[in-house]
Amino acid sequence: MRVKRYVVDTMPDAMQKIRDELGVDAVILSTKEMKIGGFMGMFRKKKIEVVAASEGSDVGASRKGVSRPSSGPVRPMTKSFASDVYMKSSESMPASGVSVSQRPKLPAEVDNPVLSRAFDVLHEASASSARRAENEITQVRTSEPRLTEEQRPPSASTGLYTPNSPREEHLLEEIREMKTWLEQLAKQQKDSRELPEPLSAFQELLLRKEFSPQLVEAWVDKVYDKWLDSKESMSEVELLEEIQSCVSGSLEGRIDGGIGENTRIVYIAGPTGVGKTTTIAKLAADQIFRARKKVGFITADTYRISAVEQLRTYASILNVPIEVVQSPGDVQRAVQRLEQCDIILMDTAGRNYLNEIHVAELHSLLNTTENSETYLVLSLTSKTQDMERITEHFSRYGLKKVIFTKLDETESVGPMFNLLQDYPVSMSYITNGQNVPDDLLVADSKFMIDLVMGAGRA
Structure with a gap:
């Protein structure tokens, strides 16, 4: 041997x-x-x-007469x-x-x-x-000695x-x-496969925008298969159309139209520093000037004095009544005092929602009913891992709607799409600036496709 x-x-x-x-x-x-x-x-x-x-x-003898195949191009x-x-x-x-x-x-x-x-x-x-x-x-x-059935230690039946x-x-x-x-x-x-130029550029663009490798591979593979099915005859325009169709298909059922017509109470939740209070002011202005509704404010963010004062300032500018609460009982009384309002927007405390205990505490404060909606506010400047963990915690309590803020402060829109693909949530709004009420966008498929392709900065 x-x-x-x-x-x-x-x-x-x-x-x-x-x-x-x-x-x-x-x-x-x-x-x-x-x-x-x-x-x-x-x-x-x-x-x-x-x-x-x-x-x-x-070994040499056994290999005599066996010619080595010539190396050709790798397909x-x-x-x-x-x-x-x-x-x-x-x-x-x-x-x-x-x-x-x-x-x-x-x-x-x-x-x-x-x-x-x-x-x-x-x-x-x-x-x-x-x-x-x-x-x-x-x-x-x-x-080895064999064990009897009585001597054999118990083990989980995994089938492996x-x-x-x-x-x-x-x-x-x-x-x-x-x-x-x-x-x-x-x-x-x-x-090492050779992608057509538009598809190769698309792949590089997605990776630069911090789309997950799994999502990039899924999209590229789908378009690449279509290109192969066409016997590599698709034009650049047709390839781009196929790319847009692929992105659009991935967004089906993931874009929400915003606050419903019959919604009575809207709860706004999210970690510290994502822009919840400013987002509430933008939503209030949208409901007042576009939907022609009478709006009321409730704030439970008593951990920061500045948060209450900031919302009071917006309430004064918009001529909106405001109530401050600290317990679930206070919330019920505040809702009764605002019964003349068509819709109530409630600002919750900004906490460290990486800790699920804080999510559970917040959930106990909210009185979710058929005519109420809860929105999770996330900043696109946050770490992807933190966004995913917070979303996972909130999704366990039935939260399904997300507002993404600070689009104007980042070029990395990939985490937004990663989140929509990995968790059972939908996107309702995007904010792209500090101006109230202008910098609030209702999410739609065309705008999202433009974001992916690098054209949508609104």
Whole structure:
């Protein structure tokens, strides 16, 4: 048996060397990551150490007469390849143990000889390791004492294979790593595909605007498939139309028309500093001048004296009555005192709503009814992770409408779309300045598409 150790940058490099030097029947014995070089422990390069073995003593003889395929241009790989590889590879490890499945077929449209050879070697190495794992697991189980049903410890019925020893775990881990390498190989080919120029520019634009990689991939893949279906004959105008159609489709059911005609009470919630009080003033002006309604204010934001005074100032300018409350009972009495108003806008306390306890406290203050609406106000200048966590907390209490503020202070509109895709909420308004009542926009699909394409700054 010949045993050789390889130190390489990537697993496909190792596979190629193993195939060239040890032949197609070689078996990978172990793999591990390592770092080499550097200066005084710094700037070390990450490498992969692979130990492989072959039963034969002369690999060169077995390879005589086998011509190497010439390298040709790499054609774009379709998006189905990664999933095909994963599904075929997954079949090699059923719940009852480890077995060897048939070699998954490479898609016909992928004619890269290097990829084909790497795919062959990966499958053969995986199959050899699987056979070896199956034999060793059988030996381990035969040698270990069997437990009776009464002695067997209870375990959750997950339907997944559970290793019975560290030895089995190590063998299965190697197989999982091979699957990961297959997926990475497929992804590298997918990333190297040549997108049409408008679609490539669109992809770069989305990433600059901080759209999530998952959403970008979904949109680009959808348009790319349409381009392939047209036999790559779509014009630039047709591609742009397809892009806009894709964005529009993702917004279906995610845009709300604003405050309803029969709404009596509107609760405004959100963390500190997102512009809740100014937003309430804009909503009040919109209801007074556009909807011709009589408006009343309630504020529960007594944590900051300036918040109460700010709303009092707006109430004075708009000639609107205002009530200050501190408890759920106060809210009911304030609503009764404002019964002559057509609609009541309530400003809630700005709290740290990353803490779900504060969300629960706020929910107990609100008396949500059929003719009431609750809006969550979020600033587009906030961190995406914070926005998502706050939205998750509020969505547990049935909140479904969002107002995004400070559009004028950022170019990154991606988090807004990420939120709409990941949580069961809809967008009602966008604010893009400090001017009351001008800088309040009712969200609509056309404006949102313009934002994505870089044309909508209102």
